[in-house]
Amino acid sequence: MIGAGPYGLAASTHLTERGVEHRTFGTPMGGWFEHMPKGMFLKSTARDSSIGSPHPKMGIGDWCAVAGIDPYDKDGGETPIPVDEFVSYGRWFQQNEVPEVEEEQVRAVTRVGSGFEVELGSGERIGTRTVIVAIGTAPYAYVPPELKTGPASGCDGRISHSADHPDLSVFAGQDVAVLGRGQSALETAVLLHEAGASVHLLVRSPGLIWGGPPPPPPEELTLLEKLKAPPSQLGNGWTHLFITRYTGAYRYLPDRMRLRGVQNILGPFGAWWLKLRFDGIDVRLSTRVSGAEPHGDGVRLDLLGSEGARSQLDVDHVIAATGYRVDVRSLGLLSDELASSVKTIAGSPRLSAGFETSVPGLFFSGLASAATFGPMMRFVCGSEFAGPRAARGVAARLRAA
Ligand SMILES: Cc1cc2nc3c(=O)[nH]c(=O)nc-3n(C[C@H](O)[C@H](O)[C@H](O)COP(=O)(O)OP(=O)(O)OC[C@H]3O[C@@H](n4cnc5c(N)ncnc54)[C@H](O)[C@@H]3O)c2cc1C
Incomplete structure (x- = not known):
């Protein structure tokens, strides 16, 4: 597992739950304190900022209770989440769910036979049959x-x-x-x-x-309001409901429609x-x-x-502040041979239902999976969908090998 942000941690804890032996590399929540500014607040709310886990009581609200701070959605209100508190939540999640994270950078991934060789910053080389790349957004930073x-x-x-x-x-x-x-x-x-x-x-x-204040909680909406704009994890509306509830089905939309959705739904x-x-x-x-x-x-x-x-x-x-564009070929992490073997859609890897690329054993999660599974993969809450599926995909690949 390359990456120890929300997507890497979610997949890692699901792998452990399935009994899949693995190693996880990266700086826990590194994407949030190395690449986001001090003093920032999350745009997502307490309702959609939890990291996926197979275990109960690992959400951001549970962390608030443990840390002794007021929940961000106290009394149906909404307090923006400060980035440093979100980092603390993520580290608490990591310490409980993925304590074995190794704070190492992965320098290169090369194909060797039907598996891979992973080279670490320390110079160590590891042979493995499967790799999940969950390196976040920063490696895809786009400057015009x-x-x-x-x-x-x-x-x-x-x-x-x-x-x-x-x-x-x-x-x-x-x-x-x-x-x-x-x-x-x-x-x-x-x-x-x-x-x-x-x-x-x-x-x-x-x-x-500019967005408006968050809508009232679902239990306070009338039936008519719910029919007009059904509540979902990422805001109210039929489109939002589709991308959050039917994330697996998004993959079956035509390429152009999928890519347009990733850009425009919950756009800037x-x-x-x-x-x-x-x-x-x-x-x-x-x-x-x-x-x-x-x-x-x-x-x-x-x-x-x-x-x-x-x-x-x-x-x-x-x-x-011109955003992020996934381009597997220019990532620099995968060897040229490996990168050019990955089938892509507009630079992003084309993924199976189990987050596997066209190269058997090579998986991508997080932003790089948005071109397949939609805008939900741009947000922390998408890790609840991605984590178990990527882990299932890896387990299936190992069984097939
Ligand atoms: C400014 C900004 C604000 C955002 N605000 C929100 C928000 O409010 N709500 C929301 O839901 N989403 C928000 N996002 C999106 C958010 O970043 C992602 O949803 C989430 O962090 C993705 O998690 P991740 O695990 O894929 O990546 P990250 O959290 O970025 O983690 C990347 C991990 O990969 C590791 N890594 C990278 N390269 C290597 C390597 N070569 N070897 C080893 N490890 C490596 C890093 O150390 C880190 O552990 C924001 C993004 C940005 C840029």
Whole structure:
């Protein structure tokens, strides 16, 4: 098991439950404290932020009871979950469910015969018949080419991705441009401003979208309300119900429809509570960055407005909060031979019902499985679906071998 975030931990505890001998590598909850900023809050609620386990009482509410803190959904309300508390929940989950995690990086996976060789950062090489790759989002961080190539390639260290910043307070007193309009871009902008940076938010679309407060709990909805917008784990509505309740069926939709769903359902929007703090930021809508070049100690950005108006913006630093794109071929973790053998859909591995790729014994979980199983795999709560199925897939492969 490569990865000790929610998806790796969920699959690992399900493997143990099935009696499958395995080793788990990664930094427990590393994706959350190495690649997300201090001071961040989760957009998902207590209802949809638990890690999948075969055992009862391992949800985030159970951790609150053990840790002696008020539940985030006390009295039907909703308090946003601070990232450091979510990390504590994840580590508590790991210590109880997957205590054997080895804090090692996996450097390479190569095919050897009908199995694999896994090379660790320590230099140790392990032979195994099955591998699950659950490495999270950060390895798939996407920076648009206009910020990477041409003159922009000379801006080393001055252009980064939002996943590069566990601490935004280092930008206090600086001029920073943030690109994007999703929760990550909006929260990065707010945290930078609160830390004392001057922030320019550059958004291609003509407006920002903000979510509303969470709907009342299902027991408080009338029958008519439930029929109009049935409650689900990720919000109310028939689409939400389909992606959360019939996640296994999502795989049977045509490719184009699946990919569109992954992009558009629960697409980029800011949480209602973040809007209350969204102040003092220079927001430039309908603005596309067409190029970047070094300028003094900072960066000069070329901007293109809605009616073709060109302008320039000089800043100390640029943060691309431009999301994540799975591309198995350019991951660097799998040998070229192995990566090119994996059948893909728009860069993501095509997976079986048991999360197995077209290479027998090689499994992917987490974000990389969203192109197969839908938007649910972009959220922590998807680990409840993925964990048992990936474990079952591995067990089936081992039996067949
Ligand atoms: C800014 C931001 C905010 C988010 N907010 C929410 C939210 O509010 N709610 C929600 O449901 N989802 C949220 N998400 C999505 C969330 O990150 C995923 O749902 C979840 O973390 C995926 O879990 P994971 O186990 O796949 O990955 P991660 O939690 O990222 O864990 C990755 C694991 O892989 C390990 N790893 C990586 N590479 C290697 C390697 N080569 N060798 C060994 N180990 C390796 C890491 O150490 C880590 O243990 C957010 C994502 C981002 C980027």
